[in-house]
Amino acid sequence: MLDKSSDKLCQKCRKQANISFNYQGNYCKNCFIHIFEKRARKELKQLNTKQIILLDDGSIETEVIFSILKQIKGLNITKDSKKGIRATSADILTATFLEQLFTGQYIGKQDILLNSVSQEEILMYAAIKGIKGKIQHHPLLDAVKQLEQKYPGSTFSTAKSIHELQEL
Numbered sequence: 699m700l701d702k703s704s705d706k707l708c709q710k711c712r713k714q715a716n717i718s719f720n721y722q723g724n725y726c727k728n729c730f731i732h733i734f735e736k737r738a739r740k741e742l743k744q745l746n747t748k749q750i751i752l753l754d755d756g757s758i759e760t761e762v763i764f765s766i767l768k769q770i771k772g773l774n775i776t777k778d779s780k781k782g783i784r785a786t787s788a789d790i791l792t793a794t795f796l797e798q799l800f801t802g803q804y805i806g807k808q809d810i811l812l813n814s815v816s817q818e819e820i821l822m823y824a825a826i827k828g829i830k831g832k833i834q835h836h837p838l839l840d841a842v843k844q845l846e847q848k849y850p851g852s853t854f855s856t857a858k859s860i861h862e863l864q865e866l
């Protein structure tokens with residue numbers, strides 16, 4: 699949540715924080731943007747390509763990653779409404795993975811972007827930057843959020859495990 703009258707300090711620069719998350723901590727706006735973009739760009743490195751086609755599903759997740767990656771020199775990034783890499787939050791990735799576990803329908807390794815950040819962080823970033831789009835939904839998203847409340851950090855550690863499983 700955005701809190702202007704906070705007495706909390708940014709955990710990176712120690713100035714007054716105006717953004718706070720349950721699990722990820724407190725940040726000032728500048729540090730939050732910096733860290734968010736750094737994490738998004740790091741995922742690009744893992745894909746190891748100079749040519750990105752993003753699946754254009756009209757989601758805020760896609761618009762956010764597009765706005766970050768299009769600033770990178772030497773990267774050719776386009777959007778396609780029919781095929782391409784999906785941008786999903788850690789929450790949606792976890793929900794999708796749980797669904798595959800429960801239904802036994804494993805769809806295999808897929809390239810995805812933006813899953814090292816939570817949906818909450820994506821919405822915060824989009825609000826600051828004035829980026830618009832529709833919010834991705836998943837039938838198991840509420841369950842993932844409830845798990846996160848009970849076990850803080852579970853969404854990120856699950857998303858990380860999913861990546862490690864895919865590398866096997």
Ligand SMILES: [Zn+2]
Binds near residue numbers: 727
């Ligand atoms: Zn800061």
